[in-house]
Amino acid sequence: MPISLLQLSDLHIPPPGTRAQSALKNGRSPTDGLQAAITYALSMRVQWTAALLSGDLVDRGSAEEYRLLRQALAPLEKRMPLYFCLGNHDSRNGFRAVFNDFWSAHAGDDSSFLQYQVPLGQGQRLVVLDTLWEGSDVGRLCSERLDWLETALHSARGEQVILALHHPPFVFGNTIFDAMAVKERAELAKVLARHPQVERLICGHLHRTMLASLAGRPVISAPSTFHAYGMDHAEDHRSGVDNEAPGFAFHQWQQDCGWLSHTVSLRQVRSVH
Numbered sequence: 001m002p003i004s005l006l007q008l009s010d011l012h013i014p015p016p017g018t019r020a021q022s023a024l025k026n027g028r029s030p031t032d033g034l035q036a037a038i039t040y041a042l043s044m045r046v047q048w049t050a051a052l053l054s055g056d057l058v059d060r061g062s063a064e065e066y067r068l069l070r071q072a073l074a075p076l077e078k079r080m081p082l083y084f085c086l087g088n089h090d091s092r093n094g095f096r097a098v099f100n101d102f103w104s105a106h107a108g109d110d111s112s113f114l115q116y117q118v119p120l121g122q123g124q125r126l127v128v129l130d131t132l133w134e135g136s137d138v139g140r141l142c143s144e145r146l147d148w149l150e151t152a153l154h155s156a157r158g159e160q161v162i163l164a165l166h167h168p169p170f171v172f173g174n175t176i177f178d179a180m181a182v183k184e185r186a187e188l189a190k191v192l193a194r195h196p197q198v199e200r201l202i203c204g205h206l207h208r209t210m211l212a213s214l215a216g217r218p219v220i221s222a223p224s225t226f227h228a229y230g231m232d233h234a235e236d237h238r239s240g241v242d243n244e245a246p247g248f249a250f251h252q253w254q255q256d257c258g259w260l261s262h263t264v265s266l267r268q269v270r271s272v273h
């Protein structure tokens with residue numbers, strides 16, 4: 001049986017009775033998008049190992065948004081373990097107000113960051129990094145977080161690692177998004193160079209599928225369950241919300257194939273009127 005890791009990203013669940021900020025531009029409902037992704041994923045004939053929620057779990061970081069999120073995730077939580085990663089729209093306090101059980105079990109009560117590692121079976125391990133820098137949209141990996149990663153990868157020698165983070169550790173020529181990419185990507189690449197067992201990196205934030213590389217490892221950005229950002233190299237470099245479909249990703253590992261990544265497009269997401 002392959003390992004099948006579902007990745008739902010950039011959910012942007014807004015406060016009750018409001019819309020997510022970018023919904024003002026395209027009218028999509030983040031709650032409907034999440035529900036559509038969950039319904040479709042659970043209808044697939046795939047034996048899911050776990051689900052990773054790769055940041056921008058909610059839109060503004062309030063506890064009430066995380067409460068809504070927890071309710072919305074209940075059907076998924078019944079079927080598989082959920083693993084969380086924080087993005088620039090998240091807040092650690094808001095997350096901990098509702099998911100402190102998760103924080104304690106995985107990062108530990110005294111940790112300042114939501115970083116942890118979990119075995120997926122068959123010699124595969126998921127390592128989750130925290131790139132949130134509260135008050136900014138930029139992805140950061142301070143020395144404390146990089147040191148943690150070095151230690152975690154050292155302890156995971158002999159296993160293969162899929163490394164998850166919210167912000168992309170790459171740029172693609174868009175001024176707005178490039179300014180938010182992980183600032184310490186060169187330092188991250190140095191850590192990876194010492195740990196060849198990291199097979200691939202998975203991230204979110206870009207709200208579209210991209211395949212890049214860092215230190216010779218593939219980096220895959222997952223689509224958002226809420227909306228897509230159109231590719232935009234226009235003169236003003238403003239990447240707006242457009243009519244591409246939202247979606248989700250999943251990653252499978254089996255002995256003969258190694259890690260394979262898939263994306264699914266969700267075309268039938270209802271709009272808010």
Ligand SMILES: [Fe+2]
Pocket residue numbers: 010012056087089205207224
């Ligand atoms: Fe996002």
